[in-house]
Amino acid sequence: MINFPKNFLWGAAASAPQTEGHSLSNGKTASTWDEWYVQNPEKFQPGQGPATTSNVYELYADDVKRMQSIGMNSYRTSISWTRLLPDGKNVNPEAVSFYRDYFTKLNEAGVTPIINLFHFDMPWWLMEKGGWENRESVDAFGFYAKTAFELxxxxxxxxxxFNEPVVHIECGYLYGYHYPDVVDFKKAIQVGYHTLMAHVAAVEALKASNCEGQIGIILNISPTYARSESPEDQRAKEIADLLNGKSFLDPCALGTIPVGLKEVLADNDLLPITAENDSVRIANNTVDFLGLNYYQPRRVQAPENPQTPALTPADFYAPYDWPEKKMNIYRGWEIYPEAIYDMAMMIKDEYGNIPWYVxxxxxxxxNEERFLNExxxxxxxxxxxxxxxxxxxLHNAIEKGxxxxxxxxxxxxxxxxxLNGYTNRYGFYRVDLDNNYARSMKKSGLWFKALSENNGFN
Ligand code: BGP
Structure with a gap:
């Protein structure tokens, strides 16, 4: 039997914009996703937009019962910024009732809510002022955080x-997957810096409030593996780790921006504009815990013809197609569980063994319907x-401390x-989009119940 520590949290994760629906009603205004979807329907699957999703806005009470029935003792989701503060200043009373009732029901069911503030859903009213490019976004986020803590x-x-702050930066400003769909390394770094300072503003807001809660950040610091031990491949790995991992991990957990990152940015004319007090604010506001997302590792090699100064991260590292990799053939991502151990040990050895959770x-x-049984x-x-x-x-890592x-x-x-609509399914419950979002449990739901009840597995 593999047993986990006492009081271990067994849960699932989701986000407001991916589950709630009702995204342009009940007082909520548009996020960049709602607006982008309306402006570019061809980029999305027909009929499957942020406005509908899985309709948790209406179905949350029954969903909480389902969570309880499969043994979940925690659930992490997010608040929608534009539902709570449709214009950035005034609270939407419908949002307050909705979230208060949702979180109350979770608590009553013994499902601890872990609540995130930003999951890629930039308010449209703020985007019109430049979004994270604009330093005003730092205070706007701080105000939103303060409001949420009070309510x-x-x-x-x-x-x-934040959830995976690197993602809205790289997808919006380097790879054209998210709004505003531009490729501009300098802007990407500035957007990243303001995101970091917005995180700091939220940590400050929690400390200034009467809340007794703890605060953290969710990062996707997927471990990086280099093709070889050559200095070029190793340098590619080092920069990939700096940009994708340590850029947020070090300031949030240690209170410092890595010297190596500053050097890379300076050498490539990418240093962001900062404000006078920023480094003190960063140093004074480290997190209580980390959330770490892990799906697949990052494998890199030195790029063949890099530009100097770099125009995109591809000038620092190129993807490496490891010949021995095992694939999730149903989704196209590598499966490499060992990385979760490596990540856990790195946090233990290099980040003061700060508390963290997956x-x-x-x-x-x-196409998961193909696995429907009779x-x-x-x-x-x-x-x-x-x-x-x-x-x-993960258990191996816990045994090592x-x-x-x-x-x-x-x-x-x-x-x-x-970007995939409902193509890739992940849930313990299947959603039937043709039948009013009806939910039905998958076999993994039963397995999870046993996992949670036994606090481990055989
Ligand atoms: C994470 C995001 C989630 C979710 C997940 C699965 O990076 O935090 O929001 O989308 O990836 O990815 P996908 O939906 O692209 O398969």
Missing amino acids: FGDLVQRWTT AENGMGVA DGMIEDDYRIEFMQDHLQQ SNCFGYHTWTFVDCWSW
Whole structure:
């Protein structure tokens, strides 16, 4: 039997924009996703936008009962900034009732809410002023955080500021996957810097409030592996880790910006504009805990013809196609559970063994209906195997002293995804889009119940 520590959190993760629906009603105004979807319907799957998703806005009460029924003792989701503060200043009373009731029901069901503030959903009213490019966004986010702490601080003990901050930066400003769909390295760094300072402003707001809760950030610091030991490949790995991992990990957990990162940025004319007090604010506002998302490792090699100064991260590192990799053939991502162990040990050895939890881990599967059995249940043994393999590695790390306090899968009920709509399914519950969002449990839901009840597995 593989047993996990007492009071281990067994849960699932999701986000407001991917689950709530009702995104342009009930007082909520548009985020960049709502606006982008309306402006460019061809980029998205027809009929499957942020406006509908899985309709958690209406169905949350029954969803909480489902969570309880599969043994979840925690759930992490986010608040929608534009639902709570439609114009950035005034609170939407409908949002307050909705979130208060949602979080109360979670607590009553013994499902601890871990609440995140930003999951890629920049308000449109702020985007019109430049979004994260504009330093005003730092204070705007600080105000939003303060408002959320005041309104829900009695119901939430664990807060996080951002989910995967590197993603909205690189997808919006380097790779053209998110709004505003531009490629501009200098802007990307500035956007990243303001995001970091917005995180700091939220940590300050929590400390200044009466809340007793803790605060953290959710990072996707997927471990990087280099093609070889050559100095060029090793340098590629080092810069990939600086840009994708340490850029947020070091300031948030240690209170410092890595010297190596500043050097790389300076050498490539990418240093952001900063304000006088920033480094003191960063140093004084480290997090209480980390959430770490892990799906697949990053494999890199030195790029063949890099530009100097660099125009994109591709001038620092190129993807490496490891010939021995095992693939999730249903989604196209590598499966490498060992990385969760490496990540855990890195946090233990280099980051003072700060408490952390797995904030997302899971297996996306396209066309999952093919695994429906005669009784209408999806038999997702592949997902059970995936999670068990990752849990085994996590357990190995905990036995070696890693300070991990929970495991959250992506996700609870199949949800809408940014660019793939409902193609890749991850949930313990299937969502039937043709039948009023009806939910039905998959085999992994039963497995999870046993996992949670036994606090481990055989
Ligand atoms: C993470 C995001 C989630 C979710 C997940 C699965 O990076 O935090 O929001 O989308 O990835 O990815 P996808 O939906 O693209 O398969």
